[in-house]
Amino acid sequence: MPAPANPPRVIGHRGARSTAPENTLAGLRQAVAEGASWVEFDVKLTSDGHPVLIHDETVDRTTNGKGKVAEMSLADIRALDAGGWFGRRFAGEKVPTLDEALELMSGLAMGFNLEIKPCPGREVETAKVALERVRALWPSFRATPVISSFQHASLAAARDAVPGLPRGLLAERLPADWKKLAEELGCSFIHPGTRALTREEVAAVKAAGYPMLVWTVNEPARARELTAWGVDSIITDSPAAILAALQ
Numbered sequence: 304m305p306a307p308a309n310p311p312r313v314i315g316h317r318g319a320r321s322t323a324p325e326n327t328l329a330g331l332r333q334a335v336a337e338g339a340s341w342v343e344f345d346v347k348l349t350s351d352g353h354p355v356l357i358h359d360e361t362v363d364r365t366t367n368g369k370g371k372v373a374e375m376s377l378a379d380i381r382a383l384d385a386g387g388w389f390g391r392r393f394a395g396e397k398v399p400t401l402d403e404a405l406e407l408m409s410g411l412a413m414g415f416n417l418e419i420k421p422c423p424g425r426e427v428e429t430a431k432v433a434l435e436r437v438r439a440l441w442p443s444f445r446a447t448p449v450i451s452s453f454q455h456a457s458l459a460a461a462r463d464a465v466p467g468l469p470r471g472l473l474a475e476r477l478p479a480d481w482k483k484l485a486e487e488l489g490c491s492f493i494h495p496g497t498r499a500l501t502r503e504e505v506a507a508v509k510a511a512g513y514p515m516l517v518w519t520v521n522e523p524a525r526a527r528e529l530t531a532w533g534v535d536s537i538i539t540d541s542p543a544a545i546l547a548a549l550q
């Protein structure tokens with residue numbers, strides 16, 4: 304059984320999305336350079352079943368290629384440049400495999416929130432494969448990660464695959480039945496979006512004893528407000544700025 308997860312106040316979103324291409328190894332390193340000790344990243348499966356770090360259903364926005372992730376093999380995806388679109392100095396960055404990301408993060412003594420972001424229809428398979436890689440590769444002496452998803456089928460599959468790894472219930476907006484869902488899916492963290500999040504909602508979640516990781520907060524004043532309300536961790540594109548705001 305892993306140690307309880309203890310995410311820090313500030314977590315880099317897709318690495319450090321404001322200053323480095325999202326979901327790349329350069330982005331994970333950038334988060335550390337900005338002082339973050341944890342990152343959030345998104346995992347999908349290639350057509351041949353390999354877990355890779357990418358957010359969208361297509362590679363169009365974040366690489367120099369075109370096409371659906373679910374229809375591209377690992378070799379297809381690895382041939383793309385995932386950094387040049389963001390800035391010339393990032394040209395040559397690849398879409399990382401989950402294995403590469405885990406190896407880098409362990410080497411840097413980082414922690415992470417892995418978001419299972421399945422292509423439609425692959426909710427269970429993506430969770431199973433990603434959890435199996437974490438179980439096999441993530442050293443027990445490193446920080447216990449949090450596994451999150453918007454997809455309830457993925458959370459259930461993650462629970463069944465590696466029950467001991469803590470899970471976070473992701474939602475654009477805190478659902479009215481969040482507690483029932485968390486209990487059903489065995490989620491011990493709650494991850495609402497912050498656009499409409501209220502002080503009363505934070506108080507209710509905290510009173511029930513659940514840690515809250517909220518996203519995506521890039522405004523220092525909002526980060527301070529949410530922290531004052533009792534939110535535990537802020538997921539941000541700009542870790543340096545939000546760490547400075549919360550000093």
Ligand code: G3P
Nearest residue numbers: 343345418451473518538
């Ligand atoms: O996990 C928090 C956040 O990343 C969820 O939204 O679309 O940025 O993956 P998205």
Ligand code: MG
Nearest residue numbers: 343344345418
């Ligand atoms: Mg995400």
